[in-house]
Amino acid sequence: LAKTTQPISMDSYEGQEVNITCSHNNIATNDYITWYQQFPSQGPRFIIQGYKTKVTNEVASLFIPADRKSSTLSLPRVSLSDTAVYYCLVGGGNNNDMRFGAGTRLTVKP
Amino acid sequence: DTAVSQTPKYLVTQMGNDKSIKCEQNLGHDTMYWYKQDSKKFLKIMFSYNNKELIINETVPNRFSPKSPDKAHLNLHINSLELGDSAVYFCASSPIDKRGYTFGSGTRLTVV
Structure with missing residues (x-):
């Protein structure tokens, strides 16, 4: 399983x-990148x-370079309520389970 | 509401006791999981059940036993509780492709 x-x-x-x-150097061909x-x-x-x-949705954007060895979660115009831990997961390909890393603790200040 | 629901939300018990945590999902998902989040906030997968069949057992002590009466339920039984079992336990589910997990709100277990 790919480590992040x-x-x-x-x-x-x-x-x-x-x-x-998030870095995921050993991502597999069929793996997806997911943020929680x-x-x-x-x-x-x-x-x-x-x-x-x-990829862009109403909450965030996700940028993935061609080699897929990293990804960047972009949160536009954060507010205090965005203070949380953000996890990058790699997996889901070939029905592989996703494993959580340590996460990034984001603190938004006034 | 479609969701993953787990009960109880809080559980305080003495060492040596046996306890259960229940989980139900109404999302029609094929796989259910139990995760443990310790005081350092690291989320570690414990079990995965796919159509009532255990497909992962992440070297957790055999005092922990998952029970799945049907695809929508995955309960966690813990025997002879120890102080180190204190943590937050999360139930989750995913569709067959495992590309998106839905988590319950967690059960905070405190062993005294």
Whole structure:
């Protein structure tokens, strides 16, 4: 299973764009890249998923370079309520389960 | 509401006791999971059930036993509870392609 590496923590201010990069050098051909968000005392919540290039939804954008060895989650104009832990997961190809890494703790300040 | 629901939300018990946590999903998903999140907030997969068949057992102690009466339910039984079992336990489910997980709200287990 592909291992992921992402920063342990990041700080930002309200209104800024936040980019969190995840490395996954041994991603398999059929693997997808998925990001989850977890607030304290809650279960992780699906944010976005992609396979290659760029994916955008109402919450975030996901940028994946051609070699797929990394990905960047982009959160536009963050607010205080975006303070959470963000997990990058790689898997799902060939029905492989996804494993959680340590996550990135994002703190948004006023 | 379509969701993954688990009960109880909080569970405080003494060492040596046996307890169960229940989980139900009404999403029609094929696979259900149990995750453990310890005090360091690391999420570790414990079990995975696909159509009532155990397909992952991540070297957890055999005091932990998942029970799946049907595709929509995956309960977690824990025997002879130990202090180190204190954690938040999350139930989750996914469709057959395992590309998207839906998590329950967690059960905070405290062993005293």
